[in-house]
Amino acid sequence: MFIATMIHINQTILIYSVTALAAVTGIIVFRKLQVFFKLLLLQVVLYLMGDRLGIKLKPDPNAWVYNVLALFETLLLFLAAQVYFNSKRSRLVLQSLFFIFLIVFFIDFFLYDIFKIIFYHAVITEGLFFSAISITILYFQFRKAKTHLDTAIIVAVIGMLIYFACSTPYLCLISYIQKFDKELNKKLFQYIVVDLAGVRYMLIAIAFFIAGRRKTLSPAN
Amino acid sequence: MVDKDIILAIVSSTLLILLLIAILVIVFFISGKQRIKQEMEMAAAKLSFERELRQVETEVSEHVMGRFAHEIHDNIGQLLTAMHIQIENQKLDHPQLAEGFKPTEIYLGEVSQHLRMLSRTLNNDYIGHIGLLIAMQTEVDRLRALKRFRVHWPPVEGKSNLDKNQELMVFRIFQEITQNVLRHSAAKNLYIETNNANEQFELTIRDDGCGFVPEQVQASQKASGLRNIVKRAQLAGLECSISSSPGKGCEFKLKKPGTGNGS
Numbered sequence: 001m002f003i004a005t006m007i008h009i010n011q012t013i014l015i016y017s018v019t020a021l022a023a024v025t026g027i028i029v030f031r032k033l034q035v036f037f038k039l040l041l042l043q044v045v046l047y048l049m050g051d052r053l054g055i056k057l058k059p060d061p062n063a064w065v066y067n068v069l070a071l072f073e074t075l076l077l078f079l080a081a082q083v084y085f086n087s088k089r090s091r092l093v094l095q096s097l098f099f100i101f102l103i104v105f106f107i108d109f110f111l112y113d114i115f116k117i118i119f120y121h122a123v124i125t126e127g128l129f130f131s132a133i134s135i136t137i138l139y140f141q142f143r144k145a146k147t148h149l150d151t152a153i154i155v156a157v158i159g160m161l162i163y164f165a166c167s168t169p170y171l172c173l174i175s176y177i178q179k180f181d182k183e184l185n186k187k188l189f190q191y192i193v194v195d196l197a198g199v200r201y202m203l204i205a206i207a208f209f210i211a212g213r214r215k216t217l218s219p220a221n
Numbered sequence: 222m223v224d225k226d227i228i229l230a231i232v233s234s235t236l237l238i239l240l241l242i243a244i245l246v247i248v249f250f251i252s253g254k255q256r257i258k259q260e261m262e263m264a265a266a267k268l269s270f271e272r273e274l275r276q277v278e279t280e281v282s283e284h285v286m287g288r289f290a291h292e293i294h295d296n297i298g299q300l301l302t303a304m305h306i307q308i309e310n311q312k313l314d315h316p317q318l319a320e321g322f323k324p325t326e327i328y329l330g331e332v333s334q335h336l337r338m339l340s341r342t343l344n345n346d347y348i349g350h351i352g353l354l355i356a357m358q359t360e361v362d363r364l365r366a367l368k369r370f371r372v373h374w375p376p377v378e379g380k381s382n383l384d385k386n387q388e389l390m391v392f393r394i395f396q397e398i399t400q401n402v403l404r405h406s407a408a409k410n411l412y413i414e415t416n417n418a419n420e421q422f423e424l425t426i427r428d429d430g431c432g433f434v435p436e437q438v439q440a441s442q443k444a445s446g447l448r449n450i451v452k453r454a455q456l457a458g459l460e461c462s463i464s465s466s467p468g469k470g471c472e473f474k475l476k477k478p479g480t481g482n483g484s
Contacts, residue, residue, distance in 0.1 A: 135245065138245070138246065138249050139249055141253075142249040142250055142252070142253030143252075143253045143256050143257070144253075144257070146257070158242070158246060161242055162239065162242055165238045165241075165242060166235045166238045166239050166242075167235075168238075169230075169231050169234040169235055169238070170231050170235065173227060173231060176227075177227070184228070188228070188231065192231070192235060
C-alpha cells in the first residue's frame with residue numbers, strides 16, 4: 001500500500017514537472033515560436049492550470065473542470081492543426097471534425113451530469129480525431145523534414161499521437177471499469193493516461209526547445 | 222470485480238498501438254528520406270541539364286559572334302581598305318580635289334577604327350589571347366569614343382585571377398551591362414572598379430542613371446539581358462549581385478567566391 005502510494009505521488013510530481021517544464025520552455029522561447037507552437041503552448045498552460053484547479057477542488061466534484069478543459073484543449077489543438085494545414089479543403093475537413101466533436105460533447109452534456117462524470121465519449125472522439133490528424137501531419141512532415149522547425153513539429157506531433165492513440169483503448173472502457181472497480185480504474189488511469197501525458201508533455205518540451213533554437217522564422221507549412 | 226482479460230486487453234492494445242506508432246514513424250522516416258534523396262537527385266539532374274544547355278547556348282552565341290567578327294574583319298574591313306585606296310588614287314589623279322576628300326578620309330578612318338574594335342570585342346579567341354583586363358580596356362575605349370557618358374576606370378595592370386572560361390563569361394557580362402547602361406540608363410557617369418589582388422577577383426560596375434526595381438524587372442518578360450547576366454555568372458561559378466532603385470542608378474557586383482570586401 002505504501003509503495004503504491006509512493007508511486008502515485010512520484011507519478012503526480014513527474015507529470016507536473018514535465019508539464020511545467022514544457023510550459024517554461026515554451027514561455028522562454030515564446031518570441032521565436034510559430035503560431036502552431038504558440039497555440040500548443042497555450043494548451044499546455046491551460047492543462048497545467050486546469051489540472052491544478054481540478055486537484056484543488058477535491059473532494060468536491062471536479063469533473064466539470066476536466067470537461068471544460070477537454071473542450072478548450074480540443075479547440076486549441078484544432079486551431080493549431082488549421083495553422084499547419086493551410087489549404088481550404090483541409091480547413092473544411094478540420095472544421096467538420098470539430099463540429100462532430102461538438103455534437104458528441106453536447107450529447108454527453110445532455111446525457112450526463114457535467115459535475116460528476118467526465119464526458120468520455122467526447123474524449124474518445126477527440127483522441128481518435130487527433131490520432132488521425134497526427135498521422136497525417138507526420139506523413140507530410142517526414143517528406144520535407146529539413147529544418148529545425150520541421151523536426152520540432154515531428155517531435156511534438158509524435159508526443160500527441162502517443163498520448164491520444166494509446167489512451168483510447170482504456171478510455172473506451174473507463175466507464176465500465178469505474179462501475180465495477182474504482183480502485184483499479186484509478187490505478188489504470190495513473191499508469192496509462194497520466195504516464196502517457198508525461199511522455200506527451202516531455203516531447204512537447206523538447207519540441208519547444210528545438211523550435212526556439214532556430215535562427216529565422218519561416219511559415220509552418 | 223473487473224475481468225482480468227479486460228485489463229489484459231487494455232494493456233496489450235495500448236502496447237500494440239505504441240508498437241504501431243513506432244513502426245509508422247520508422248516507415249515515414251525511411252520513405253521521407255528516400256523522397257528527399259530522390260528530389261535532391263532530380264534537382265541535381267535538372268541543374269546539370271540547365272548548365273549544359275547554357276553552355277551550348279554560350280558556345281553557339283560565341284560561334285555566331287566569332288563569325289561576325291571575322292566577317293567584319295575580312296569583308297567589311299577589306300571594303301573599307303579598298304575605299305581608302307580608291308580615295309588615295311583619286312587624290313593622286315586629281316590633286317586639286319585632295320582638300321575635298323579630307324573629311325571623307327577622317328570619317329573612313331573612324332569607321333575603320335570602330336569596326337576593328339568591335340571585331341576584337343566580338344572575337345573570343347582574341348579575348349582569350351589578350352586577357353580580360355585588356356579586353357575590358359578595349360571595350361572601355363570603344364564606349365569612351367561613343368561619348369554618351371563618362372567612363373571612370375582606373376587602369377589595372379597584370380592578369381585577372383580567373384581562368385579562360387571565366388574571363389570570357391565576365392567579359393560578356395561586362396558587355397551586357399554596358400549595353401544596358403547605354404540603352405536604358407540615361408547615365409552621365411559609369412564607374413568601373415576591379416579588385417584583382419591576392420588570388421581574388423571582384424568587378425563592380427556602377428552608374429548614376431535612372432535605376433530600376435530589380436525584382437520587378439527580373440519578373441517581367443523583357444528582362445532577358447538581366448537573366449542572362451545572372452545565369453552566365455552562375456555558369457562561371459561567380460557570385461553576382463544587382464542593387465538598384467529608381468532614380469539612384471544601378472550597381473552590379475561580380476565576385477569570385479571567397480573574395481572578401483577588402484583587398
